[in-house]
Amino acid sequence: MIQEAVSVLPGVGPKRAQTLAELGIFTIEDLLSYYPFRYEDIQEKNLLEINDQEKVTLKGVIVSAPVVSRFGYKKSRLQFRMMQDHAVFMVSFFNQPYLKDKVEVGEELAVYGKWDAKRKSMTGMKILGGKQTEEYAPIYHVTKAIRQSTLVDLIKVAFEKFGEQVTENLPAYLIEKYRLMPRKQAMRAMHFPKSPAESQQAKRRVVFEEFFLFQMRMQGLKQSERSEKNGIAIRYDVERLKQFTQKLPFELTDAQKRVTNEICYDLRSKKHMQRLLQGDVGSGKTVVAAIALYATMTAGFQGALMVPTEILAQQHLESLNQLFDPLEMTTALLTGSTKTKERRAILAGLQNGEIDVVIGTHALIQDDVQFAKLGLVITDEQHRFGVNQRRVLREKGLHPDVLFMTATPIPRTLAITAYGEMDVSIIDQMPAGRIPVKTSWIKPKQLEHTLDWAKQELQLGHQLYVICPLIEESEALDVKNATEIYEHLSEYYAPDYQVSLLHGKMKNTEKETIMEEFKDNQSQILVSTTVIEVGVNVPNATVMFIMDADRFGLAQLHQLRGRVGRGSDASYCILVASPKNDMGKERMKIMTETNNGFVLSEKDLELRGPGEVFGFRQSGLPQFLIADLVNDATVLEVARDEANQIWQIENWRQQPAFAPLAQVLKPTETGETYFD
Known part of the structure; x- marks a missing residue:
């Protein structure tokens, strides 16, 4: 571990050190392992081989003097013409007037930007200079206070000064077994890959390392918690x-x-x-x-x-x-x-x-x-x-x-x-005789017709839920709110059926009274926000309407649906939604196709990612830098099995083969762990 503070690097004073700290970079080790989240292909291309709106690097000779025109507050446009193989095209840079000094007529220049085929022009993003050697530009998560180029320069300097101090932290047999890149080589290739293949191999190594070190800590926790003395x-x-x-x-x-x-x-x-x-x-x-x-x-x-x-x-x-x-x-x-x-x-x-x-x-x-x-x-x-x-x-x-x-x-x-x-x-098995809930997806304009159908269930003595995402009107979201729905249904089903309203802003005693009345069938229709999601048990309720269902994740929709179908009668879940995007449509489709919560949770994870499904802050899920819980799931399982095997070895920390690993996993003096 290279524990020197980033302030030892030239150009890093107190202000820049603070900026880096906001990115979680305190030491040289932090800086070297602050990996890019993607790469831009900056290989020079020919005008004949590029597509409209493609981000490309074009090289050519400057054939017109640069002109800066200003408009609005602090807004400007720098324009000049370039020629590549007798084809002339316009290049525009917005709000970067200082680049004018880098543009000289007759000089060769490489510019990276977005190509507009109709206008035969490029909106420039950066000037790469005349002699372009690198083919892939790393793109990092940065703040307004630090530029990508500044971060790249700092990483280059850190490698020059401290690169030799990068040590291996994985046991040699694992590197050999999974044909992993050595750590020093992988670190450098993550920042400055020479080819897509090298970038892929570096990422493969880093993903395994992240998962493996995390699983080592988890398995260690499991061992200590499960020990007989505890x-x-x-x-x-x-x-x-x-x-x-x-x-x-x-x-x-x-x-x-x-x-x-x-x-x-x-x-x-x-x-x-x-x-x-x-x-x-x-x-x-x-x-x-x-x-x-x-x-x-x-x-x-x-x-x-x-x-x-x-x-x-x-x-x-x-x-x-x-x-x-x-x-x-x-x-x-x-x-x-x-x-x-x-x-x-x-x-x-x-x-x-x-x-x-x-x-x-x-x-x-x-x-x-x-x-x-x-x-x-x-x-x-x-x-x-x-x-x-x-x-x-x-x-x-x-x-x-x-x-x-x-x-x-x-x-x-x-x-x-x-x-x-x-x-x-x-x-993974349901009790015998339980009838699966039939789920349908309707558009809002079909709601009145479906409410009419629901009267048949009410006439049979059954009850129904109507779930809404919001309590009161919100200008921010065009959603049906509980109060409005409650008023509409009270009128719609009057005088035959009683409608009640339940939401999170009510006092607990009030909520309990309303729930008790619904359980006792004193009210037949319960309009509610998601407070009824967990555990409410009314076997007589056979219909659930979920308004603006596309606002909910699959796991939550499934939880809500679980409130019906708890008795011996056939039950129904009606999803009322008009999704604006493909993900919303996909969720509605999946809900109508399966009642299996485990299938749904896997789909939810694929569609929305772990942060959305679990809520990182509450769940204690680590936010891995490079590893992805969805796409790299197989690596996670392998890493867990390998970590588990090491923890089965008595006094593994004392064995020379595991010395680097034991060093990395030493508890910190502040008692910090990998967890929330």
Whole structure:
């Protein structure tokens, strides 16, 4: 690691050092590894071989004096004519009057810019000089305070002065096994490639290096978290657990049985459980959670179930109380709106061990919540937690086992990245007899006709959801808002059916009252924003309209659709949208073709990328410089397997073959990690 500050380079004073710091460049190592995100082909071309609007480099002799004309505030145009093989064309540079000094009649010049075939002219971007040797120009992410050319010059100087200090950080056997470019050569070729082939090989090396170092850190975290000294063995009563599962009002699917066995194996082990349970909407994760909590209770430990909303917490409490015998299991609900007196009683019950299972929101991880003997923590829909945030839960009690559940199917690529420190269980089977939701896409002008059709469902005694992206009118977005829709439907279905409105700006008590009324069929139509996305369970609701559906990602549309089809009747999801672009149209098409959340999540990842799907800030996903989680997914898997194998070697850090790697992975003095 070349730790000298960039300020050692000539031309980098305090002001420029600050500008570089804004790009994340503090040291020479940072500068050398600040790679371009693309390259421009600046090979000189002939006028006869170029296309309209193509960015090209043209070389020729200047045949007219440069003229600068000014218009508007600080706006100018520099124009001159060039000749290539007897063909004369005009070159224009906007707002770069200082280039006039580089243009002399009779001199040869190479100009890079965009070609306009109709006008037979070029809009210049940069002057490359008469003797053009490089064929590819690196393009970097920069700010207004620093030019591309300045950054390139600094990188060149850094290579001249410090290039020999670049050391290898991968084990030699991996370089040989995957035919990777040595690090020093790859670094230089990333900035100054001699050919597309060299650029490709350099990128291949850098992608592997980024993924591999990340996976080394993840696997290390997994090893330390799972070590025996960190865990507790929950020796549950096998016979009681068998009796409990036999008394369930339904037969478990094979997938439920498989994941239950995986979880129970982890509970009995001394190693600290860190497991992610993925299951599509309606696949039966709650009953798996109930079995795990029951098992924990039979071993004399307490369990906690944390969920994102109070509505969902209440629902889970009701579901679990239907499965648990109240004489055998004591449950409690703890949320932000729990009254002070009741809260005090619950805290006392948790501390003295009278309460076996507590269900709640983020209120569960507050400092004053103390447990007598916490053995298992389950969090539902916390897929937006980053690595460090997830750690908060593990510090409650004596390192309780941790099970994360999500109904947002996460593509394998993201699961092994964002949850690299966990084991993953998947419920990939739906309970028998569940009828898939039929999804249709209609244009806004077909809405009235479809609302008329929905009356048939209402006449059968069923209910319907109408989901809108916004609460009130917004000039920024041309979307149907919840208030407007609510007023329209109240009038449309009057006086036969009751319409209610639910949105995020309401108080929790108000939301709960509206949801309870809808669950009790006191209102038949619920107009809502996406607050109903997670966990709301009304089996009698058979129709869902999603207004401006193209505003939502596939994963969110699938989550919303999962609110219907929860009973035994056929259910319908109507996507109302008029997408303006191909991506929007593609999303609507995919939604009508499949009900499989895992297929949808992969498609969502392809269409929108990991940042959009997960939201980088919340998820703890690293922002790789060059590697791409979608396009380089295979490399990620290879890197993970190789990292895993190294961590299986006892005291690998002490072995000479891994000395450079051990040096790179040394924890920093500030305790920084790769994570959020």
